[in-house]
Amino acid sequence: MTEHDDTAQAAIEAALRRQFSPPDLDALSDRIAAAAMAAEAEAPAELGTAVPAAANGAPRHEFAVVVAVAAALVVMLAWPRGDRPSRVPAPRDRPAVAAGPTPPTPPSLPGTTSHQVAGQQLDDFLRTADYAPGSPQDCRVHDPLLDDSAVGGGTPTLVESEDKRLVWECGGETGIDCADHDLPAKRMMIVRLLASQTDVIVCIEPPGADPRPELPSDSEFNIFRRPLGDYVLYEVTPLAQPLALPHVTI
Amino acid sequence: MPEPYPISAGPLTPAAFAARFRESSRVLWCVAAGIVGNRSQAEDILQEAAMRALTKLGTFDPESSFVAWMSQFVRYIALNDRRKHDRREQVLRQGIAPQSERGTQAPLRLDPFDAHVTRALQTLGETARTCLLLKTVLEMDYAEIAEQLDIPAGTAMSHVSRARSKMRGLLEEPAPVLQPRGAS
Numbered sequence: 125m126t127e128h129d130d131t132a133q134a135a136i137e138a139a140l141r142r143q144f145s146p147p148d149l150d151a152l153s154d155r156i157a158a159a160a161m162a163a164e165a166e167a168p169a170e171l172g173t174a175v176p177a178a179a180n181g182a183p184r185h186e187f188a189v190v191v192a193v194a195a196a197l198v199v200m201l202a203w204p205r206g207d208r209p210s211r212v213p214a215p216r217d218r219p220a221v222a223a224g225p226t227p228p229t230p231p232s233l234p235g236t237t238s239h240q241v242a243g244q245q246l247d248d249f250l251r252t253a254d255y256a257p258g259s260p261q262d263c264r265v266h267d268p269l270l271d272d273s274a275v276g277g278g279t280p281t282l283v284e285s286e287d288k289r290l291v292w293e294c295g296g297e298t299g300i301d302c303a304d305h306d307l308p309a310k311r312m313m314i315v316r317l318l319a320s321q322t323d324v325i326v327c328i329e330p331p332g333a334d335p336r337p338e339l340p341s342d343s344e345f346n347i348f349r350r351p352l353g354d355y356v357l358y359e360v361t362p363l364a365q366p367l368a369l370p371h372v373t374i
Numbered sequence: 375m376p377e378p379y380p381i382s383a384g385p386l387t388p389a390a391f392a393a394r395f396r397e398s399s400r401v402l403w404c405v406a407a408g409i410v411g412n413r414s415q416a417e418d419i420l421q422e423a424a425m426r427a428l429t430k431l432g433t434f435d436p437e438s439s440f441v442a443w444m445s446q447f448v449r450y451i452a453l454n455d456r457r458k459h460d461r462r463e464q465v466l467r468q469g470i471a472p473q474s475e476r477g478t479q480a481p482l483r484l485d486p487f488d489a490h491v492t493r494a495l496q497t498l499g500e501t502a503r504t505c506l507l508l509k510t511v512l513e514m515d516y517a518e519i520a521e522q523l524d525i526p527a528g529t530a531m532s533h534v535s536r537a538r539s540k541m542r543g544l545l546e547e548p549a550p551v552l553q554p555r556g557a558s
Contacts, residue, residue, distance in 0.1 A: 137510045153395060156392050159388075164389055
């Protein structure tokens with residue numbers, strides 16, 4: 125190589141090192157370790173025996189690991205991702221999950237998780253406004269403005285104010301089962317934010333009933349999550365921040 | 375500091391996988407960056423590949439290279455990602471911005487020389503690119519590269535040599551870009 129080549133080579137290598145030095149990958153390794161732990165916990169018996177893939181039971185082993193890894197992925201995607209502004213494929217780009225991750229529930233089907241189904245149902249319901257008067261889902265509690273939502277005494281309550289109105293509700297003490305309307309909630313309200321004339325969904329899930337909905341990747345809505353006591357609340361909204369959740373108290 | 379993991383002749387356990395991943399993460403990141411040709415997506419692709427590999431531990435041959443095995447997943451995920459990207463580009467060219475594109479970050483602005491180097495790097499074959507990055511960035515010797523990628527050491531050496539030569543050739547023209555940053 126000539127001196128010119130040497131200079132050029134040094135410049136190229138310096139540029140490669142500037143651009144391609146690996147970042148700190150500890151956080152990524154930690155996330156993978158957490159997913160691996162979830163997989164171990166999901167199928168300890170199978171994993172402990174180190175059965176070859178071709179042996180009997182391997183598909184069951186793999187399925188268990190797939191389920192565990194999918195569940196772990198839900199947790200991972202909700203975690204902060206370190207210091208880089210990264211590509212944010214859905215559902216990472218949800219501003220959701222105000223609190224830390226919670227233990228995932230197993231998906232209902234391989235491929236489509238129960239969380240995704242739940243998110244799709246919420247998305248459909250809000251997008252199509254099926255709760256509007258005269259619509260097939262028009263079974264709202266026709267009580268006027270809530271001064272106290274249907275459930276009280278130690279359960280979450282949406283605090284009344286002049287800037288919002290309860291439009292529709294199921295679950296709680298309404299006598300209307302949300303599941304009858306394919307809604308993945310024990311209790312759900314449509315709240316209209318009067319200033320912007322925006323409807324949002326508020327879900328109130330009692331202990332042990334968290335559906336962890338994931339909105340579809342092409343959803344126009346955002347979902348926010350807030351633990352409140354033993355309850356978990358969700359707000360599905362077209363806005364960039366939750367405006368109803370802060371007004372739910374016990 | 376890598377955590378110890380059990381070395382056994384059997385398939386990887388998830389815990390052993392996690393330990394080996396941690397130990398090899400820098401190499402794997404370079405492999406991912408080499409396959410996709412840029413650094414911006416490498417970590418995301420590596421994470422997705424690791425999650426996929428974790429569900430396929432039974433396919434790992436303990437006699438083979440962990441990095442080489444993982445590279446298959448990285449390659450698969452990267453290709454899928456590229457297809458998705460191409461589809462998005464197509465939609466954008468038609469003037470219809472999908473909602474999922476909203477709010478994505480602005481493209482990274484590179485030093486012109488660095489950008490030129492990146493473009494030249496992308497003209498290399500995938501293996502050559504990876505060999506060059508492992509040699510240059512992680513300063514691995516050829517035996518290590520060969521072991522990690524499951525290729526002969528001579529092949530690794532040849533890839534690096536030809537990649538360097540090709541990069542220099544591509545960067546010869548136009549001449550001004552060969553001025554390294556900060557050179558007067």
